[in-house]
Amino acid sequence: MVFHSAMFQQNGALSKPSQPSKPCKIDIIGAGLAGRLTKMALNWKWPTLDVKLVRSKQSDHASKTWCFHNGDLCPSTMTWLKPYISEKWDGYDVHFPKHRRKLESGYYALKSHDFFSKTDADLKESFIETPRNDADLTILTTGWPDGRPSTECGWQKFVGLDVTLQSPHGLSVPRLMDATVEQIDGYRFMYCLPWSETSLLIEDTYYAENSELNVDQIKARIVSYADAQSWVIKSIDRVETGSLPLPLSQPPLSDMTKSVTLGAASGLAHPITGYTTSILFRQIEALLSVTEPTTENFLKANRWETERLKSGFSYFYLLNRMLFRASRPEERYKVLQRFYKLSPGLIERFYSGETTGSDRARILIGRPPVPLLKALREFSIWSST
């Protein structure tokens, strides 16, 4: 795992919780995934730090499964995250028409229902309804900005069903991508997470130009997929839907001079997946890396980490251009089929957003699985932005 925070490296081990030398009152606005994890992590490092979570009455607790790879974790992240992990697997499979592979790399899931009930109990005393007038620092974790994204983007959209089957499904690890299904509406794959011998999440995912989901139609496709695997569904226990924007250029970032902004609110989701966890772990670790928990140190750490992440993202916008603008929708899967032939280390670094210069070259070298002229045009648009 590569973790590049110079601050973290300078300050050394995070293994021992310490006490702040002067009090700093922090209000975290937004009690979703980012807000709660930030509160837990700050109080793990500085148990007496005064951190409150501002929870609105209309809090969004829509059902979600938050997943991430082993390579997304920074060295100390598991110390404060572990109590909230719902499932862990030691590897995962990918299936493409001309390539199948098992990767021996850890994969984790947090079920939002478990997460909210555990953290509601742990944080009982920490919730407030309105921000305090005398807080020294505001941390914004208010989720995705409302409305349409301000930059051109593609979408990762999906419908997932937690189902119970009549007999065991036979999966021992997640099937992260099964792209052998009919390619509809762009790059389409099924994503399966085994919860128990007879229960699993089956998610039908699309890398498409638009965010619209016909939920009933996609549910029917999931049922046909289950049929094709000889899985007989006894019950549908939960439904999850999402449309995550995948920008083709850097979206505007919020003003980080007066407050710290983390998670989806920061505008720094992984450009290729729309996922926020790998980025959030790094954002939180940057805060934990400061020597003294002061307003100024936290603001500085957040700005520094944002700049670092932003510079690494530029390359992913080029890949999104190749995926959404250069490749033909029905042939988009070829880009991923080729990617999954690369080394496990590169694949881990790719998902964590921490690719090296040689990883970037390696991904692009060779005969591109997209039309050359279109690829060159997108490259020229990207290099001029």
Ligand SMILES: Cc1cc2nc3c(=O)[nH]c(=O)nc-3n(C[C@H](O)[C@H](O)[C@H](O)COP(=O)(O)OP(=O)(O)OC[C@H]3O[C@@H](n4cnc5c(N)ncnc54)[C@H](O)[C@@H]3O)c2cc1C
């Ligand atoms: C269905 C779905 C599945 C996903 N799966 C994954 C995944 O597997 N892996 C991954 O990395 N990412 C995933 N994502 C993307 C991302 O991780 C999630 O969207 C995640 O919930 C973002 O966390 P967050 O805390 O930043 O924002 P949110 O979870 O949206 O939380 C923000 C909170 O702030 C509250 N709020 C907003 N405004 C205010 C205010 N003014 N005052 C007080 N409270 C306020 C909201 O009500 C909400 O509770 C998924 C997204 C969706 C929609």
